Amino acid sequence: MSPSTTTKTKTLLGRRTRAPKPLSRHPFGDDDTYSGDDCYDDLRCERCGSGDSGDELLLCDKCDRGYHLFCLRPVLVSVPKGSWFCPPCTKRRQLKSFPLVQTKIIDFFRIQTTKETGQKSIHDTHKKRKRSSSLVVSKKKRKLLPFNPCEDPIRRLKQMASLATALTATGAEFSNELTYMPGMAQRSANRAAFEQGGMQVLPKEDVETLNLCKSMMERGEWPPLMVVFDPQEGFTVEADRFIKDLTIITEYTGDVDYLKNREHDDGDSMMTLLSASNPSRSLVICPDKHSNIARFINGINNHTPEGKKKQNLKCVRFDVGGECRVLLVANRDISKGERLYYDYNGHEHEYPTEHFV
Ligand SMILES: [Zn+2]
Ligand SMILES: [Zn+2]
Numbered sequence: 536m537s538p539s540t541t542t543k544t545k546t547l548l549g550r551r552t553r554a555p556k557p558l559s560r561h562p563f564g565d566d567d568t569y570s571g572d573d574c575y576d577d578l579r580c581e582r583c584g585s586g587d588s589g590d591e592l593l594l595c596d597k598c599d600r601g602y603h604l605f606c607l608r609p610v611l612v613s614v615p616k617g618s619w620f621c622p623p624c625t626k627r628r629q630l631k632s633f634p635l636v637q638t639k640i641i642d643f644f645r646i647q648t649t650k651e652t653g654q655k656s657i658h659d660t661h662k663k664r665k666r667s668s669s670l671v672v673s674k675k676k677r678k679l680l681p682f683n684p685c686e687d688p689i690r691r692l693k694q695m696a697s698l699a700t701a702l703t704a705t706g707a708e709f710s711n712e713l714t715y716m717p718g719m720a721q722r723s724a725n726r727a728a729f730e731q732g733g734m735q736v737l738p739k740e741d742v743e744t745l746n747l748c749k750s751m752m753e754r755g756e757w758p759p760l761m762v763v764f765d766p767q768e769g770f771t772v773e774a775d776r777f778i779k780d781l782t783i784i785t786e787y788t789g790d791v792d793y794l795k796n797r798e799h800d801d802g803d804s805m806m807t808l809l810s811a812s813n814p815s816r817s818l819v820i821c822p823d824k825h826s827n828i829a830r831f832i833n834g835i836n837n838h839t840p841e842g843k844k845k846q847n848l849k850c851v852r853f854d855v856g857g858e859c860r861v862l863l864v865a866n867r868d869i870s871k872g873e874r875l876y877y878d879y880n881g882h883e884h885e886y887p888t889e890h891f892v
Contacts, residue, residue, distance in 0.1 A: 578592060578594075578601045579601060580592060580601050580602055580603045580606050581600050581601060581602055581606075581621070582602060582603065582606035582607070582836055583603060583606050583836065585603075586601075588603060588605075591603050591604045591605060591614075592604075593607070593611065593614060593615075593619060594619075595619065595620055595621035595624055596618040596619055596620055597620050597621070597624040598621060598623070598624050600621055602621055602622075606836070607622070608833050608834030608835075608836075608879055609804045609805065609806065609830075609834060609879055610834075610879055611805075612794075612797065612798065612805055612819075613798055613799055616799055622767075622768065622769040623766060623767060623769070625769060630700065630704055630764055631700070631703065631704070632696070632700050633696045633697075633699035633700040633703055634696070635692060635693065635696050637692060640692055640695045640696055640699060641755070643695075643699045643709060644695060644699070644709055644752075644755070645709075645753075646753065646754065646755040647753050647754060647755075648755075677781060678738075678740060678741065678744070678781070679741040679744050679745070679781055679782070679783050679862075679864060680744065680779055680781050680782045680783065681744050681747045681748050681751065681782070681783060682748055682751075682758040682759065682778070682782050682783060682784065683759065683776070683778070683779075683782070684751065684756040684757055684758065684759060685757075685759050685775060685776055690775070691755065691756070691757045693761070694757050694758075694759065694760060694761050694775055695755070695757055697761050697762040697763065698760075698762050698827075698828050698831075700762065701762040701764075701770045701831050702826065704770075705770075705823075705830075706823075706824075707822065707823060707824055707825060707826045707830075708824060708825050708826075709825070709826070709827060710788050710789070710825035710826060710827065711749060711752055711753075711786070711788055711827050712749075712786075712788055713725070713786075713788055713789070713790075713791050713808075713820065713860070714788070714789065714790045714791065714824075714825045715790075715791055716790050716824075719790055719791065719792040719793075719796070720791045720792050720793050720796075720818055722791075722858075724791075724793070724816065724818060725791060725808065725809060725818060725858045725859055726809075726857060726858070726859075727809070727854035727855075727857055727858060727859045728857070729809060729811040729812065729813070729816050730809055730810060730811060730812075730852075730854075730859065731810055731811060731812040734852060734853065734854040734859060735851070735852070735853055735854065736853065736854040737853035737854065737855045737860070737862075742855055742856070744783060745783060745786070745855070745860075745862070748783050748785075749786075758784065758785065758828070759774060759775040759776040759778065760772050760773070760774065760775055760784070760785075760828055760875070761773045761775045762828065762831050768833055769833075770831040771831065771832070771833050771874055771875075772828060772831050772832045772833075772874065772875045773872055773873065773874050773875065774869045774870065774871055774872065774873050774874075774875060775871065775872075776871050777868070777869070777870055777871055778865050778868070778869040779865065779868055780865050780866065780867050780868050781864060781865060781866075782864065782865040783862060783863075783864055784832075784848055784862075784863040784864060784865060784875065785827055785828050785829045785832075785862075785863050786827070786829065786860060786861065786862055786863075787806050787820055787822070787827075787829040787830075787850070787861035787862070787863060788820065788822065788825065788826055788827045788829060789804070789806070789820040789821050789822030789823070789824075789825055789826045789830070790820070790821045790822075790823070790824055790825055791808060791818055791819075791820060791821075792818065792819055792821055793815070793816075793817065793818060793819075794807075794814070794817040794818065794819045795814070795815055795817070797819055797821060804821075804822045804823070804826075804830045805819045805820065805821055806819060806820040806822070806829075806850075806861055807819055807820075807852075807861075808820050808852070808859050808861060809859045818859070820861065829861075829863055832848065832863060832875045832876070832877065833874070833875075833876055834876060834877060834878065834879035835876045835877070835878050835879075842876075843878075845874070845876045846866070846876050846877060846878050847865060847866060847867055847869045847873065847875060847876060847877075848863045848864060848865055848866060848875055848876065848877040849863070849864055849866040849877060849878075850862070850863050850877045850878075850879075851864060863875075863877060
């Protein structure tokens, strides 16, 4: 090694030691509670209280508290490669409220500002299905309902601003549809026919209801949902008016990718889209860059009976026109102000079971 090289290296090393630890426990300032590597023996998960499954117990890089991968809501598929911050630490950053300015909100959500069409109750427009499909034997048909927007436009604006605030804080752009980005899975990869064991086909009239929900949102007829910030839960979603059982709350949207490409992903909100018989065809929804309100709806703690009681949504995957789609639907009447929760683990072939307890 030449002397000059040695000097250079020394300088670099010197800089490195003076520099704050990159990203880990620095960016959010305030209390630095890092306590070294010694006291991890009695480490417990903040969610379930158990210290079991240590290899799946994730440590927050700021507060050093533990969380099981499978206790996080949404579940983390694997230990993140880089720094990881627990939900309370992530949300401790200063929240910048999205301006309650109509033009800005219209812009953010790309609302189509055509004259309001007299949107009549569509509840009665469903035609009776006369031709029953030979494959689907419907017993008691339970039709999905479209959400029912608040009448007050200012209130709707506040609901939209609350979502814009949360999306902006998480660095995501609004998209109410699944997105297919270059370099990720293509739309042609999303084939419900690949689903192991088959996928439930969304009945035609429910497809119409889903499409109605989408077009209402495009017009700014927003679902009655408010994104609020809770120091414990982080962002969470509340019903802003009474919501009837079987109401479509939202589709789960985001960038579609192959699960195999995401096995080491930091994304904390991956959602299974397609659980294929051939695992290399399995798809997930990654809502980090594009998403809607779905990613802010929390999961129940399904380790406790109290958690079960909170559940008021179900998350269901459907075959819609041959493609997989994920819907969040009310599974009971929800009163105004109630927080929305679904069971992340509750439905078969929803999530890779190796991550379950
Ligand atoms: Zn746990
Ligand atoms: Zn933390």
